[in-house]
Amino acid sequence: MMEQFKQALFYTAIGKYSIVVVQLLVQAVLSRILTPAEYGIVAAVNIFLVFFQLLADFGIGPAVIQNKDLNKKELNDIFSFSLYIAFGLAIVFIFLGYPMSLFYGNDVFIPISMILAIAVFFYGILVVPQSILLREKNFRLVNLTTVIGSVVSGVISIVLALLNFSYYAIIIGNTARAATLFLVFYMRTDIKIRFKFNWAPLKKIFAFSRNQFLFNFINYFSRNLDNLLIGRYFSSSALAYYDKAYQVSLYPNQVLTSLVTSVIHPILSDYEDEKERIKKVYLRISNLLATLGMPLSIFLFFTAEEVILFLFGGQWDGSVQAFQILALSVWLQMILSSTGGIFQSANRTDLLLLSGILSTVFNVAGIVIGISMGKIEYVAGFLVLSFSLNFLQANYLLMIKMFKANLLEFLNVLKKPLYLALMQAAVFWFLPELPLNIFFSLVVKGIIFVVVWIIGLFLTGEFKRLKLEIERARGTAPDNN
Structure with missing residues (x-):
């Protein structure tokens, strides 16, 4: 298993880090060309784009990865089904701009929805080819293609923004990305379209995909209701x-967590019946993410202004306080993002669905309270509270309901990372104001963060644990799993 993890992590690392670099560069440029108001329009329409991507997936992607018995003919039938679904959703999205324009009070969403309908179609039909490649553990191709798609999208968006295409620059770039991903995935899987397809393969994956879809559906509203209501009332x-x-606040997830979580399900799905093995992997992952994430959350809290203004420029100072608050949830989100793949690997999408329902209840309550108080900072604050509650319920379901273990076993792996975070908080609390510009202030604080973190690793003994994990990854130390 570790050989598969090493290969998967290597190619996923290249892909994820390359994408983050590309996205940061593109956002740094676009944020200095487009205004916050133009970005707001894109953020509003993306809420609906993500929802239609969810509908197009229908839980099929993870089900294809999990079910190793599907043959080529059955995969062709499932792909053909997804093609019809994607086409129908694209037609609906064309006309979605009219109710969107009424909801937001802006007619600009009518032409935007007509363009993004193309993206909806391509995002819908790339699900099965991409999942087949992941099931075959072809992480190299999937990640390389994703990077190419991001580069294509970024170049097109920047060129169009410079040509005064306003928010259309991002929208057309996103559409080009979806088309690029599909074309490469489709050509490399040799999958065929069948205009008349058999329903039997769909019934075969229905139980898994149903729970997965319902979780994604519920999770969508808990994750996007804040943007929807802020766009409507603010x-x-x-x-x-x-x-x-x-x-x-999600960048640490992209840089640190998604590297691991994106390979959890494809790899651990081979060990569905070995719950103890899956539990040990989860505990190790949680400890690693907490060791990185807890101190990082403190660092981002104290450097919120430098981070936002350095990345996006002075016109984005309105984001600083909200980011400072959300920074406290970075480590929570890092660990939470790994739980979905663990539920899937053990074929317990029923518990995943239950966790999603509870998450929605907490998130919706927090968002509504924050919106009613009239400031985005309040929304951010109550979201941090809801993430904390979701962290507890998700790990309760994992450790007690699925693994039949003790919750204290999980909390124990967070003890030393907490000490690391407290050390960072003490140092930055007493650090005087630095008479430097944004860039050099961020650099100096970054160096302080790294030095304190390394000292903390030695004092808590976590350095030995990290060294052991690295040796296991290289194959120079025995792996107990």
Whole structure:
């Protein structure tokens, strides 16, 4: 298993880090060309684009990865079904701009929806080819293609923004990305379209895909209701400030967590009946993510202004306070993002669905309370509270209901990372104001963070644990799993 993990992590690391670099560069350029109001329009329409991507997936992707018995003919039938679904959803999306324009009070969403309908179609039909490649553990091709798609999207968006295409620059770039991903995935899987297909393969994956889809459906509303309501009751600029703060708070997930979580399900799905093995992997992953994430959350809290203004420029100062608050949830989100793949690997999408329902209840309550208080900072604060509650319920379901273990066993792996975070908090709390510009202030604080973190690793003994994990990854130390 570790050989598969090493290969998967290697190619996924190249892909994920390359994408983050590309996205940061593209966002740094676009954020200095487009206004927060223009970004707000894109953020508003993306809420609906993500929803239609969810509908197009229908839980099929993870089900294809999990079910190793599907043959080529059955995969062709499933792909053909997804083609019809994607086409129907694209037609619906064409006309979605009319109710969107009424909801937001802006007619600009009518032409935007007509363009993005193309993206909806391509995102819908790439699900099965991509999942087949992941099932075959072809992480190299999947990640390389994703990087190419991001580069294509970024170049097109920047060129069009410079040509004064406004928010259409991002929208057309996103559409080009979806088309690029599909074309490469389709050509490399040799999958065929069948205009008359058999329903039997769909019935074969229905139980798994149903629970997965329902979880994704519920999770969508808990994750996007904040943007939806801010866009409706606040200004486009307020939505842009909040969305930018929220997206930056997700970068650690993209850089640190998604590297691991994107390979959890494809790899661990081979060990569905070995719950103890899966539990040990989860505990090791959680400890690693907490060791990185807890101190990082403190660092981002104290450097929120430098991070936002350095990345996006002075016109985005309205995002600083919201990001500072959301920074406290970075480590929570890092660990939470790994739980879905663990539920899937053990074929317990029923518990995944239950966790999603509870998450929605907590998130919706927090968002509504925050919106009613009239500031994006309140929305951010109550979201941090809801993430904390979701962290507890998800791990309760994992450790007690699925693994039949003790919750204290999980909490124990967080003890030393907590000490690392407290050390960072003490240092930055007493650190005086630095008479430096944004860039050099961020550099100096970054160096302080790394030095304190390394000292903390030695003092807590976590350095030995990290060294052991690295040796296991290289194959120079025995792996107990």
